[in-house]
Amino acid sequence: MRAFQAEELIAEIINLEAILNLPKGTEHFISDLHGEYDAFNHILRNGSGSIRAKVHALFNQELSAAQMDELCFLIYYPEEKISSLQLTHSLTADWWFDTIERLLIIVRFSSSKYTRSKVRKALPKTYAYILEELIYQYDEATDKKAYYQQIIKKIIALDTADHFVIDLAYLVQRFVVDHLHVIGDIYDRGPHPDKIMDALIAYHSLDIQWGNHDIIWLGAVSGSKACLANVLRISARYGNLDLLEETYGIDLTALRTFSRTHYKENLQFKPKKNPYRDLSGIEISDAMKIQQAMAIIQEKLEGQLIKRRPEFLMEHRLLLDKIDHGQITIDHSKHSLINDCFQTIDWSDPYHLTSEENKLITDLLEQFQQAETLNRHMAFLIEKGSLYLSYNHNLLIHGCLPLNEDASFQSITFAGQTYAGKQLLDFFEKNLRLSFSQPWQTEDFATDLVWYLWCGECSSLFGKKAMKTFERYFIKEKATHFEEKNAYYTLRNESDVCQKILNAFDLTYSDAHIINGHTPVKLVKGESPIKADGKMLVIDGGFSRAYQHVTGIAGYTLLYNSFGMQLAAHKPFTNKKIAIQRNDDILSTRQIVARQTKRLKVKDTTIGLSLLNETARLKKDLEHLQSKGNEIEGLAYWD
Template structure:
C-alpha cells in the first residue's frame, strides 16, 4: 500500500485561506461582479505636490481648495444659479468651515433660511462628486457622526428625487432644529474635500526654510491616501533621527540659517540652550557672524570631513576645506585659489587635526543627539516618512522621484561606486532606499553616513548638485557659491533621455517623469513641462524665499480621467484674506496631455490588482464547482 501523502501546494493553501472570506459560490461570484463593476468606474483624481518647505498655511490652503478643483466643481455645478460672489462664499465655507461660520455669524448672515439653502447646496455638490466612487467607498469617507444621514441625502436616483424631496427637506429641518447644522456643514465640507482628491503624491522636501514642517506632517498623517518620495531636505532630518551626527548638525545649521529654530525647540522639544551657551562662551560676535552660526558650522564641517574620510570611494576630498583654512590670515585655499573669509574666528580648529571635535563640541552634540532620540513627536513624524515614503515610486505608468537620476555628460546613466558596488539607474535608487531604511532600523555607521551622502553627496539622486555650504557660509565672493548640477538637468528636456529613464523604471513613453527639487523660473519663461510632456517639474516655489525668482508660488500636477494638467499658483496671502475677501489662491491651468478616452479604474495599477483578485476568485469558484474545496455554510 502506498503510504506517501500528497503535499498541498501554496496555491491550495491560498485558496483555503480565500475560502474563509468567501465560503460559498454565491459569495465568490457576488464579489467578482462587484470587482468587475469597479473596473469600469472613472479613474480617481491624483494630485502631485512638491517642495512645500515648511510653508504650512499655503500648503494647507492647497489641500483645502484641492488645487482649485473645489472652485471648478462649484462653478460647474452652480454656474447658472449662483453669482461669482456667492460661489466664492461657498468655496470659502468648504475650505475653512469653522472659521467661515464664525465670520458669517458675526456679520449676522446665519439664519435658519441660510442654513437650509447652504446645506442643500453642499449636499448637491457632495452628490455630484460622489458619483465617481462606489457607495461603499463613499460611506467610508463620510464622517462617522453623520454617516447615516449623509448617506440618505447623497444616494437618491434621478427618478425618485422629486418624491424624496420632502423627506430630504425634513432631514434638513431636523438638523437645523436640533442645533447641529454647524457640525453637519463641517462634515459635508470634509467629505467634499475628501471626494475631490482620491490620492496625494508629495514629491519631496517637506522640511526646512519655512517654520512649520511639523504641522504639515501632522496634516499628512491624517490624510486619507498619500505617498511621499523623499527629498534631500527630508532625508537629512530622517538621518538625524536615525542617529547621524553629521545630518543633525546640518539640520541645526539649516534652521539657524533660515531662522526657524522654533521647529526644533517648540515642536520637537530639542533644546539648543547648551549650543547657544557654548557658542557665546567660545566665539566672538564682532565680525557680523552670529556665534551660534559659527559654532554649528564648524561642528558640521568637522563631522562632514570625518564622514568623507571614511568613504574615499565617494571622491569628495575636494570638500575637505577646514584643513586649508589659515586662521591667522582669515583665508582659505579652494581649488588653488586663496579667498578672504568673513571671519577668522576658529577657536576650536586644530590645524593638526582639523576634523576632530573639541571636548565642548562633543558634549554639545552628545546632548543634542540624546534630545533627538527622546523626541517622541520627531520619531513619529520620521516613522511616518519611512512608512509612507520611498526614494522613488512607479505609479500608474509614471515615475516619481524628487531630484534626478545621476547621468554622465553624454547622457548615459552614471555608474556610482558604493561599498564596492557599481550602481546606476533604478538599481542605484533601490540601493539608496535600502540603506535609508537600514539606517532607521540598524543605525550602523555605513548607512548613517549614507544618509548624509543622500543629503548632499556629489552623485546623490536626492540632491543632484555639488553643495557649496562652506563657501556660502564663509565667503562673500558669490562666484564661489555656484553649485554645479548633475548632467541630468542638461538632458531632461530631451525626449530620448526621458524615454530611456521611463524604460529603466519599467514604464513606456505614455508615462511621465515627475520631479520636484529645482525651482522653475516661470518669470523668465521656463516651462515646468519638458520633453513634450514626458517630464514635469512641480517645484514652483511654495517657499516664500523663491517667489521673486520663480514669479509664482508653486505648481501642482493633476492627473484625472481626462489627462494631466499643471496648475501654476499665485502667492497665498493669508487665511484672514480668504475669510475677509474670499481671496483664494488663483491658479493658471495648462492641460498638456489628453487621453484618447476617459480612463477608468481598470486602466490603473489598482485595476491590475483587482484583475488579480478576480482571477483568484475564479479559481476558488472552479475549486467549489469541481469539488476540490467544499463550500462552507455561513455562521450566524
C-alpha cells in the same frame, strides 16, 4: 480562515469588475513645501482649484460670483467661515437649508466616481445613516422628496446644522481628491513643517517621495551627527530655532551658551528674514552665533566622515586642512577668508571635535532621538515615503537620476559592487531604511550613506558635483559658490533621454511622465515646467517664499484625473484670516498637460492592475470550486 462558497466568489468577481470600470480617481501632486503650512493647507483644502471648478460647474446659472466664492470658502474653512458669517448677520433656517442642499449636490457630484462602500467608509459616524440617505437621493421628483426635505429641516430644528455643514464640507474635500503625492522637501526654509506633517498624517490617502531636506532630518533621528549639524545650522539660518524648541522639545540652552562663549556676532551669518514673524535682536544675535558654531562642527564631522568613507570620493571637500594664515587653497587657487570663526579648531588636527563640541552634539543627538513628536513625524515619513515611486504610468522622484554627459547612468562603487540608475536608488533606500531602524548605530555605513544622499555627487536627491556651504560662508568670490548640476538637468529636456529613464523603471507606456520637484522653475525667465515634449514635468514653482522672487509664482501643483493632466500655477497666498473674511482665494492658472482621448478607468491604473490580478485569481478559484464541488479559502475584498 473562513471558507467561501461559489455564490460569494461570483459576487466578489462582479464587484471587482464593476470597480474596474469606474472612472479613475483624481491624483493631486505637490512638491517642495518647505514648511509653508498656510499656503499648503489652502491648496490642500481647495484641491488646487478643483472645488472652485465644481462649484462653478454646478451653480454658475444659480448663484452670483460672490455667492459662489462664499460657498467655496465655506467648503475650505467651514468652522471659521460659519463663525465669520455669524458675526455679520443671523443665519436663518432658509440659509442653512439652501446651504445644506447645495453641499449635498456637490457631495453627490464629487463622490459619483466611488463605490458606495468607499463613500460609506468616508462618512462621519455621527451622521453616517442620514448622510447616506441624503447622498443617494435619486428620486427627488417622487413623493420621497418630502422625506429628504424633512430630514434637513429636522437637522436645522435640532440646532445641529452647523455640525452637519462642517461634515459635508470636509466630505467634499475628501471626495474631490482621491490620492495625494508629496514629491519631497517638506522641511527647512519655512517655519511650520510640523503642521504639514500633522495634516499629512490625518490625510486619507497619500505617498511621499523624500526630498534632500527631508533626508537630513531623517538622518539626524537615524544617528547621523553630520545630518544633525546641518539641520541645526539651517534652522538657525532661517530663523526657525523655535520649531526645534517649542514644537519638538529640543533644549538648545547648552548650544546657546556654547555659541555665546566662543563666537561673536557676524553679519555673514545673519539669519534670513522669517516670513511669519520678526526676530528679536537677541534671536538674531543667537542665530548668528549658533550658525557659526554649527558650521564649524559640521565641517569637522563631515571631514571625519569623508575620511572614513573613501568610497564616497569626496576628498576634495576636505577644506579645513587647506587653511593657512587666513587663506585657503581650493583647486590650486588661493582665496582669502572673509570670516574668522575658527577658534575651536586645532590646526594640527582640524577635524577633531573639542570635548565641549563632542558633548554638545552627542546630547543634541540624544534629544532628537528621544523627541516624541519629531520621531512620530519621521516614522510617518519612513512609512509613507520612498526615494521614487512608479504609479499610474508616472515616475515620481524629487531630484534626479544621476547621468553622465552622454546620457548613460552615472555609477558609483560601494564594497566592490557598482550601482547605477534604478539599482542605485534601490540601494540608497535600502540603507536609509536600515539606518532608521538602527538609530544607535551612528558611524556605520548605512548612516553615513544617508548623509551622502544630502550632498554626494551620485545622490539622486542632491544632483550636483559638490555642496559649497563653506565657500558661501567664508569666501568672497562668487565663482567659488557655484554648484555644478548633474547632466540630468540639461538632458531631461530631451524626450528620448526621459523615455530611456522611464524604460529603466519599466514605464514603457507612450503616456508615461517623469514628475520632479527640487529645482525651482524660473517662470520669470521664461522657463517652462513642461519639458521633453511633455515627458518631464517639474512642479517646484516656489511654495517657499524664499524662492518666489526667483520663480515669479508661488508654487505648481498637478492634477491627474480620468480626463487627463492639468498643471496649476499659483499666486502667493496672503493671510488665512483675511482670505476667509474676503473670500480671497489663491489665484491659479491651469494648463492642460495631457488630454485623454478615452476617459481613464480604474482598470487603467496601478490599483486596477492589482484588481485585475485578483479577479483572475478568483476566477480560477471559482473554476476549481465548480469542478471539485468544494469550498475555497482566501477571499479578499476591495473598495
